[in-house]
Each structure stands twice: as C-alpha cells, then as structure tokens.
Amino acid sequence: MTFSHSHLLGIEPLPPSAISEILDLADQYVALNRGDMKHAEALAGLTQINMFFENSTRTQASFELAGKRLGADVMNMAMQASSIKKGETLIDTAMTLNAMHPDLLVVRHPHSGAVDLLSQKVNCAVLNAGDGRHEHPTQALLDALTIRRAKGRLHRLNVAICGDIAHSRVARSNILLLGKMENRVRLIGPPTLMPSGIADFGVEVYDDMAEGLRNVDVVMMLRLQRERMDGGFIPSEREYYFRYGLDAEKLAHAKDDAIVMHPGPMNRGVEIDGEIADDINRSVIQEQVEMGVAVRMAAMDLLARNLRARPREVMA
Numbered sequence: 579m580t581f582s583h584s585h586l587l588g589i590e591p592l593p594p595s596a597i598s599e600i601l602d603l604a605d606q607y608v609a610l611n612r613g614d615m616k617h618a619e620a621l622a623g624l625t626q627i628n629m630f631f632e633n634s635t636r637t638q639a640s641f642e643l644a645g646k647r648l649g650a651d652v653m654n655m656a657m658q659a660s661s662i663k664k665g666e667t668l669i670d671t672a673m674t675l676n677a678m679h680p681d682l683l684v685v686r687h688p689h690s691g692a693v694d695l696l697s698q699k700v701n702c703a704v705l706n707a708g709d710g711r712h713e714h715p716t717q718a719l720l721d722a723l724t725i726r727r728a729k730g731r732l733h734r735l736n737v738a739i740c741g742d743i744a745h746s747r748v749a750r751s752n753i754l755l756l757g758k759m760e761n762r763v764r765l766i767g768p769p770t771l772m773p774s775g776i777a778d779f780g781v782e783v784y785d786d787m788a789e790g791l792r793n794v795d796v797v798m799m800l801r802l803q804r805e806r807m808d809g810g811f812i813p814s815e816r817e818y819y820f821r822y823g824l825d826a827e828k829l830a831h832a833k834d835d836a837i838v839m840h841p842g843p844m845n846r847g848v849e850i851d852g853e854i855a856d857d858i859n860r861s862v863i864q865e866q867v868e869m870g871v872a873v874r875m876a877a878m879d880l881l882a883r884n885l886r887a888r889p890r891e892v893m894a
C-alpha cells in the first residue's frame with residue numbers, strides 16, 4: 579500500500595496512484611456490499627463522527643452506512659440544531675469532539691476551507707464531505723468509480739460537466755480528478771454560471787449543449803445550486819431547461835453509448851428530463867449512489883490503516 583495521507587480534504591493533493599488505490603479497494607467493497615454478509619472489520623474499535631453543518635441526505639447516509647459496514651461506532655451530530663446556534667465557533671465544537679477521541683471525523687460545511695482548518699486542530703483523520711463551493715472529494719471518487727466500471731477505463735474519455743459549474747464543489751473535484759487521470763473535460767453552461775479564471779483549469783468551455791455534447795463519452799449534469807446564488811443567474815427555470823436541460827434531443831449529440839450522471843439531489847424538468855434520469859440504458863445515477871458507499875468504505879479504510887500505523891500527534 580502506498581496511500582500515505584492522514585486526511586481526505588480534497589482531490590487536489592492526491593496523486594493518480596492514490597486515486598487508483600482508493601478505486602481498486604472500493605471495487606472490493608462493491609462486491610462485499612452486494613453479498614449477504616455486508617460486514618468487515620477494517621474500522622472495528624474506531625469511532626466515526628459525522629458533523630454536517632449543511633443539510634444532507636444521501637452523503638450523510640452513505641458515510642454512516644460505510645462506517646457501520648466496516649465495524650466503526652458511528653455518531654451523527656445534528657449540527658444545525660446544536661451548539662452553533664448558541665454561538666460556539668467551529669473550532670470550539672471540533673475541539674470538544676476531539677476530546678472524546680474520535681478516529682474519523684466526516685465534515686460538511688458551507689464555507690470553503692473550513693474542513694481544512696478543522697483538520698489542523700484535531701488529531702484524527704478528517705474527511706471532507708463538501709466544503710462550500712471548494713471540494714467534495716468522495717463525490718468525485720464515486721463518479722470516477724462509476725465511470726471506470728461503465729467504460730472499462732478512466733483515461734482518454736471525453737467528459738462533459740453541464741450546468742451550474744460556478745457554485746459546484748462537485749464540478750471542481752471532478753475537473754481535478756478527471757484531469758489527473760488524463761481525460762478531456764468540457765464544461766457546458768451559461769456564462770453567468772461559469773467560475774472566473776476557468777481558463778486555468780485546462781478545460782474546454784461551451785455555452786451551447788449541442789456543440790459541447792458532440793461525441794462525449796460521459797454527460798455529467800449538475801443541480802442549480804440556488805442556495806449559493808445571491809442574485810439572478812438565470813432568466814427562468816423554463817428558459818434554463820430549454821437551453822441547458824438534458825433531454826433526448828440534446829443527448830443525441832453525445833456518443834451512442836454515452837452514460838448520464840447526476841450527483842443528486844435532482845431537479846427533474848430543470849436540469850434533466852425525468853425520463854432520461856430513469857432510463858436504465860443511459861443513466862448510471864443509481865450506480866453512483868451504490869459506488870458512493872463503497873468509495874467511502876475504501877477511503878476510511880485507507881485512512882484508518884495510516885491512523886493505526888502512526889503514533890498520534892498531541893494537538894494543542
């Protein structure tokens with residue numbers, strides 16, 4: 579094993595070998611999860627705390643199940659309802675939890691960089707479950723595993739990421755991962771939903787779906803992240819669907835065997851047509867959810883091995 583990281587804060591610090599190592603181990607966990615005995619001991623004796631400062635259904639459930647299947651004691655903290663309401667700072671909350679000796683801390687936070695900051699204050703492994711519009715590494719890893727299994731490889735593919743790129747940590751982590759694995763990434767969306775400095779990402783940018791989808795192997799749709807918008811980024815949802823919503827007509831521009839992805843939660847009739855989302859010949863949206871549990875098991879397993887191998891630093 580060469581995976582040497584203490585935390586999983588983003589895709590940015592991971593070399594391609596570490597990405598492949600997580601995906602290879604995740605493949606084994608997919609097999610475990612499909613059997614009757616969905617249990618292994620990789621995290622036995624360890625405590626996992628999920629701290630979600632933003633609403634989440636699937637990501638939190640996925641991390642919880644992943645931890646339980648590997649034998650960890652898992653605790654979910656309902657952060658909205660707790661001490662932050664009373665004015666406690668993120669760091670104070672983290673330090674309090676740290677005193678209870680968790681081994682794995684899974685954190686989602688609305689501010690970019692908050693999870694990284696927190697990782698510097700605790701002496702356990704920290705996993706970023708999404709920080710603001712910055713990164714969402716396990717989402718990019720589960721997307722990569724889904725693509726690798728559907729296409730038989732994870733290099734030299736044309737991948738289109740479509741929609742609200744500017745507000746999306748999913749897009750950012752995917753752009754980084756797909757680039758590291760030598761794929762060609764196209765971003766398609768209205769100019770108002772493209773982040774500034776996009777030229778530095780090594781991607782091709784389109785504002786027309788027909789043009790951007792031509793001959794792609796993978797079509798990744800994104801949700802309009804209204805909660806991160808502070809003004810009118812689109813004229814109307816109707817207009818947006820007309821220009822950027824994925825329907826059969828637009829999908830016809832992609833390769834015949836192109837797969838359709840969406841991280842969820844989906845807005846049917848806004849960024850994607852319900853029939854396309856449910857078409858088992860094209861859509862791998864359910865597989866993404868399945869791969870999510872396996873990827874999170876793999877990531878926590880690898881981090882736990884490093885945790886057990888090293889003496890813990892005592893943090894101030």
Ligand code: NCD
Binds near residue numbers: 636714748803842843
């Ligand atoms: C994504 C997120 O939270 O960034 N969802 C998820 O993790 N399943 C994408 C989104 O909210 O649109």
